[in-house]
Amino acid sequence: MRAVALPEDAVPDWAAIAIVIVGVTAFAVAQGLTYPLIAMLFDSRGLSSSLAGLNAACYAAGLAVSTLMLGRLMSLLRGDWLIVAALLGVSFALSTFALFDSLSVWFVARFVLGCSVGIIFTVSEAWLNSACPDRLRGRVSGIYGASLCAGFAAGPLAIPFLGTENGFAFALTAVYVALVAFASALLGRFSRSKPVASAPGGIVAFIRLAPVLALMVLVFGFADIAAISTMPVYLLQRGYSQSFVAFVATMVALPTALTQPLVGWLLDTVSRPVVALMATLVCALAFLVLPLIGSEIALLLTVSVLGAGCFSLYTCALTLLGERFSGGLLVAGSAAYSLVYALGSGLGSGATGWILDLSLTAWPLAMGAILMLFAMVFAVTLRRPAIVEGRGE
Known part of the structure; x- marks a missing residue:
């Protein structure tokens, strides 16, 4: 049998893919550590919850600032080196937390951490899509999502x-x-592809071209914050023990990481919009049945399905981004995803808490209804548009 040579753009840039996955795992570990650890340290020092929230807001501000300035930053420094610089920024911020006790220094360090994470997150996702041929895009996105969850x-x-x-x-x-x-800088010498900068206005251009993808990430942010933040409060108010609620939090993360490669395989095997629609419906149904469940085992299974379905929305959105856009609009789309996710999680943290205060049963029913509404919107857009060769104009 004679081997058939694949075209250059059909061969994965494995060095770039490795840099992205290793780098994003590192940032996820850092973020997964800092959120609970800083909150615990603030509490142990007798500082108010509002002050802890303000410190977390500095992280969000840094994330937004770096995302909005990304085009300017990529005009000054090549994308792969920008990721390395951002990883060093994360390391610097964490070192600052370790070396200083001053509260004002911690606020600055949290802002730097947010800026660095925003750069890693946005540039990495664009690079991942440009380095991966479409025939493997879903599976690579699934591995990326699993690494993110594991971190x-x-x-x-x-x-x-x-x-x-x-x-x-x-x-x-x-x-x-x-x-x-350091490892990313070494691997970068072997990569064939590089992230492409987007022009000013690229984020707005992307949202105009792909409002449904932006809506998908918005809904993911809304549901994600409900699953990881509001769910524990809901279960405690239903009378479950703190130890069981802590175990539920693990059951949201672990199955989510394990299922993303399977979701990625489905994205490469069947219609990608259909997979996104099914993930939305699974997540919606899991929320809707929560008030009917009393058994702890059944609750654990339902929450596991909920977490997996919720994060699958983002895996689908990332795959569809690479399928439908190229060039600078990949970076613009990744930046838009970051901003829209922040908006969705902000709306989710406020709205879901307010709904929960009104009624214990209303919270999961409202979440399920919102996801069902999105599923209806997305169902009427089930089509595969032509690839947009975008540079962010």
Whole structure:
């Protein structure tokens, strides 16, 4: 049998894919560690919850600023080196948490952390799609999503082993991220592709071209924050123990990571919009049946399905982004995803808490109804448009 040579654009850039997956896992570990650890340290020092929330807002502000300035940053520094610089920024911020106790310094460090994470997240996703041929896009996106979930889960799990005092957890994670930055710089020498910068106005142009994809990420952000933030409160108010609720949180993350490669395979095998629609319906139905479930085992299974279905929305959105856009609009689309996710999670954290205060049963029913509404909107757009060769004009 004679081997058939694949065209250049059908051959994966494995070096670039490795850089993206290793780098995004490192940022996920750092974010998974800092969120609970900083909250615990604030509480142990007797600082108010509002002050802790303001500190977290600095992270969000940094994320937004770096996303909006991405076009300018990529005009100054090549995309692969920008990822390395951002990883070093994460390491610097974590080192600052380890070395200083000043609250004002921590606010600045949290802003720097947000800026660095925003760059890694946005440029990495664009590079992943440009480095991956369409025939493998779903599976690679699934591995990316699994690595992201695993990193988020690993961060909090490290706290009992590393402790909360003396800044050791921050310092060790800073060293780990710095080593990943060094490895990324070495791997970058073997990559064939590079992230392409988008022109000013690229984010607005992308949203105009792909409002349904933006809506998908908005709904994902809304549902995701409900699953990881509001769900524990809902279960505690239903009378479940704190230990069981903590176990439920693990059952949201673990099956989500394990199922993303399967979702990626489906995205490469059947219609991608149909997979996205099915993920939305699965997540919606899981929310809707929550008030009917009393058994702890049934609840764990339902929450596992909910978490997997919810994150699958993002895996689908990432795959569809690479399928439908190229050039600078890949970067613009990734930046738009970051901003829209932040908007969705912000709306979700406020609205879901308000609904839960009104009625215990209304919260899961409202979430299910919102997801069902989106499924109806997405169902009427089931078509495969031509690839947009975009540079962000």
